[in-house]
Amino acid sequence: xxEVEQSPQNLTAQEGEFITINCSYSVGISALHWLQQHxxxxxxxxxxxxxxxxxxxxxxxxxxxxxKHSSLHITASHPRDSAVxxxxxxxxxxYKLTFGKGTLLTVNx
Amino acid sequence: GAGVSQSxxxxxxxxxxxxxxxxxxxxxxxxxxWYRQRLGQGLEFLIYFQGNSAPDKSGLPSDRFSAERxxxxxxxxxxxxxxxxxxxxYLCASSLGGRGQETQYFGPGTRLLVL
Numbered sequence: 001x002x003e004v005e006q007s008p009q010n011l012t013a014q015e016g017e018f019i020t021i022n023c024s025y026s027v028g029i030s031a032l033h034w035l036q037q038h039x040x041x042x043x044x045x046x047x048x049x050x051x052x053x054x055x056x057x058x059x060x061x062x063x064x065x066x067x068k069h070s071s072l073h074i075t076a077s078h079p080r081d082s083a084v085x086x087x088x089x090x091x092x093x094x095y096k097l098t099f100g101k102g103t104l105l106t107v108n109x
Numbered sequence: 110g111a112g113v114s115q116s117x118x119x120x121x122x123x124x125x126x127x128x129x130x131x132x133x134x135x136x137x138x139x140x141x142x143w144y145r146q147r148l149g150q151g152l153e154f155l156i157y158f159q160g161n162s163a164p165d166k167s168g169l170p171s172d173r174f175s176a177e178r179x180x181x182x183x184x185x186x187x188x189x190x191x192x193x194x195x196x197x198x199y200l201c202a203s204s205l206g207g208r209g210q211e212t213q214y215f216g217p218g219t220r221l222l223v224l
Contacts, residue, residue: 004151031210041198043215050210086152090210095140096165097213099151 003027006087006100013107019074021103023087026068033097034061034072035086043086046072077107111135113216115201121222122191130186130219134203141184142204142213143176147197155199158184191223 007022023032034046047054047061049070054061058077063070074081084104088097114133122128134141143155154168158178169175173191178184188195198220202213 002151033213035215041200041218041220043200043202045212045214048210048212088152095142095157095159096154096168097152099153101149101151 002100003091003098004087004089004100006085006103008103009101010104011106013077013105015078015107015109017077017107019077019081019105019107021072021085021087021105023070023072023100024068025070025087025089025098027089027091027098029065029068029089029091031090032063032070033088033090034070035088037084037086037102039083046085074105077105079107079109082106113201113203113214115199115216115219117219118217119220119222121224123224124193125190127187127189128191128221130188130199130221132184132186132201132203132216134182134184134201135214137181138203138205138214139181140204140206141178142202143184143186144200144202145170145197146200146218147194152200155186188221191221193223196221196223 004025031050033048037043058075060073084102086102087100116131139160141158144152146152156176157165173189176186198218200218201216204213
């Protein structure tokens with residue numbers, strides 16, 4: 001079993017829908033990252049969090065340390081949100097990330 | 110300023126050949142990371158450089174893989190005697206201070222195909 005599990009693997013939505021992507025991990029962590037990988041491969045860091053909730057525009061990330069779970073929400077989804085969303089955890093070293101396999105999101109107009 | 114750049118963007122090679130991949134981090138970033146992304150798999154950590162400290166090479170999959178970094182600038186990842194299973198996207202990232210709880214800035218990657 002992978003240390004970082006994401007669900008769903010694939011998600012198709014209609015423009016305007018509310019999206020939730022989940023990440024569960026099985027180890028103690030010091031921080032969790034959400035990354036976005038566009039078609040063509042470029043990766044952008046969206047959030048880094050170690051507790052609570054962060055919001056940036058239409059994106060919201062939450063984390064529950066006790067339950068070892070994080071969610072990434074997208075409100076009013078748009079086709080340009082189509083990408084792979086990757087969860088990664090920092091386990092204790094101050095730099096080595098362990099990655100989930102990603103969730104492929106497709107938002108149709 | 111410029112982001113992280115990598116070259117080449119694509120590389121096709123024959124099994125058994127050596128390849129060298131280059132990463133130019135963001136100026137002033139002391140930490141540099143190499144990752145590998147094989148088709149259908151998550152990113153895998155390969156190696157980490159932080160300033161003048163000894164690099165963490167614990168993620169390198171075999172002794173055919175090596176990496177160097179010149180000071181706090183360019184890094185090269187070398188794969189000797191390439192195998193088909195080395196086919197992947199190789200991603201480089203850099204961050205300001207290498208303390209982990211900070212944003213990593215990724216390059217566009219080098220797509221390596223070993224025939």
